[in-house]
Amino acid sequence: MTNALWFLLVGVLLLAMGLTSSVLKRLPITPAIIYLAVGILVGPTGLNVFHFNPLKDAALLEVLTEVVVLISLFSAGVKMPVPFNFTRWRAPIMLATVSMAISVGLVAAFAHYLLGLPLGAGVLLGAILAPTDPVLATDVQSRHPGDRDQLRFTLTSEAGMNDGSAFPFVMLGMGLLGLHELGDYGLHWVWMDVLWATAAAVAIGIVCGAGLAWLGCKLRSAPYRHELMDDFLGLGLIGVVYGLSVLVGAWGFLAVFFAAVALRQTELKLTGVTRDIHHTSASQQAGSTDSTAHPDIEPPPTVSEGSLVFKEHLERLSEVVLILLVGGTLFHNSWSWRVVGLALFLFVVVRPLSVLIGLLASRVKWRMRGMMSWFGVRGIGSLYYLMYAIQHGLPEPLALELIQFTLITVTLSIIVHGISVKPMMNRFQRRQKRAPEV
Template sequence: MTNTQWFVLIGILMLARGLAATTISRLPFTSAIVYLSAGLILGPTFLNVFHFDPLEQSALLEVLTEIAVLISLFSAGVKMPVPVTLKRWGPPIRLAWVSMTVTVGLVAAFSYFILELPLGAGVLLGAILAPTDPVLATDVQVRHAGDQDQLRFTLTSEAGMNDGSAFPFVMLGLGLLGLHDLGPMAMQWLVVEVLWATAGAVLIGVVSGAALARLGWRLRSGNSKHEVLDDLVGLGLIAVVYGLTVWLKAWGFLAVFFAGVALRQTELMLAGTPKNRHGLMEPDTSKSASAIAGPDREVPPTVSQESLVFKEHLERLSELTLVLLLGGMLSLDVWNGRTVSVAVFLFIVARPLSVAIGLIGTNTTRRIRGIAGWFGVRGIGSLYYLMYAIEHGLPYDLARELTQITLVVIMLSIFIHGTSVKPLMERFWRS
């Protein structure tokens, strides 16, 4: 397809999505299914109008997926009005690290013993498929700042954190394949890429988000009524935090999520936002009087609240574009027993079992554990990790097989989870 044809295609889909927003919201499936169906019809599976080869375009696809994940992680972070307490954050932290590790181990074992892949390839595949996706899982995540649903909070926080907690396993898999230096007895991997990269990312994200919140609040609270361009400030925070974190050899995805969390939390605290009976912060800063110097002065707007709408628009655009391209990557030859068996094992065995293990001893109900065990949506994050591995020298034959498996898993996740999310969630809320 020419550039002109791409403009027309993307433009038509954007117009249809925008004009039919209410109709699509009432459908029993997610909008990602519409985009994927369009890609499949126009791609090599049916009409073959266009074909997007992820192996040939891995560098471009890595950048596109990287940007999409960063925007989605920041948006998820600024929707968190929940005070950071172990009781509230304990379940998602366990899902992001304990369940993540269990999933990687289970997929690696399946790949090694059943698919007869090298151990390093199995670990790498587990790391690619283990993270839940912050881009495509919007229907089971926090919808707006102040959403107090425990299930949505748990799944959103998990998706925000496990895009960073998966990176050590990506590097471990590459190291076992001889494509990355793990150090003697893997000590370099343990110290640098597990301990420092994780702790450093959280520290950089929290400090940066809190500092920007205080700076923005001070500028707007003065008599000068200083104007702040929230959209640019939000994007600038994402870029600076991510670039600085990667430069210091820590996990940028994790840092961006926690920068969003710290930005929102700090702004709510500066506004003196009260907590409700559940101990959760209310999102409406107008309820606060502590930030108002006088009775005639309005509460300053916040960077997180004002920039969130713009970030959500970017999320929709990136979802539409990347899922459409995903449909153009799929052809009939990717469907075989090996690719489908991984998806079935991941959805039916690995995800439910890892969630059950990760949430042992928490205060989550059996119903929440069951829903969380099913809705482990895979998507753009997995595609990013795959492109990252390919760009780091993954052998062609192995890269091709892992690509086929990943594409089939993502596609089945979009269709299976996308058709079950609305009826199951409605039943969950009624109960």
């Protein structure tokens, strides 16, 4: 497929999606299914006018998926509606740590004992498939910074954190395959890949995010009154945080998510006093005690909200391109009982069981746990971890096998979750309104 045809395909698809956006919102499926169907149609499974080789173009795909995940993590972070405290964040933290480890272990055992993969490859495959995706799961994640829905908040923050918490298991799998240093009794892995890389990522993210929030509010306030380019500031924060993290051996995905969270929460604290003063003054003048009775008073501008729309547009454009590529990698013989069986085991057994165990000590209602157990969407993050392993020396025969497992799992996730998300979420929200939970 020539560059001209590729531009034509993407352009026509974008025009069609843009012109029919109101119709697509009423469809019972997600747009990702449409992108996938087009990719399969023009790929080797269909017309065979386009074929993307993920092994040959692993370096390109690694960069593409890396950028997309970073943008998506930033968007997820700035949508967090509540300040960080362990009580409110307990459920997503447990999902991103305990449930993550259980998922990796179950997939590794299945791959090693039933599929005959080496133990290291099983652990690596578990780490690739365990994290939920912040890119393809937009229909079950927070829609805007003020979205306080508990289900959306939990799934969004879980996806934001587990893209970083999966990395230690990726390194463990590569270490068992002889591609990474684990140290005596795994001490190097525990100290550097688990403790240091995680703590440093969280620290870098919080410091940089809070620092940019303070600087932005300072420049916007008197006597400076500067106008800021929020889009550039958001992208710059992503680049600085991710670059610093990589330089010191920290997990950059985790750092970018916490930078976005710190940016948003710090801006809310810094502008909250000003907002309350304006609302109180206006309410007193109107003889009202309701501080929200004056929608004409605009809150102070913030970097987080100002850059969010641009990031979401980049995220959607990237989603189109990458899912087209996924569809263009599939052959008829890509499907087998081994790969389909692993995907079904992940959806039906691993995800529900890991969520059940991870949330044992939480106060999350059982109906909501059921929704969380099903909507563990796999997608672009899994592709990135796979390309990362390939670029760091994964043997070609093993790489081809893991490519097949990963692509089919992502494809099935797009299909089964894309078909079920809208009906299930609509039904869940109707039941929530009839029987609200405290």
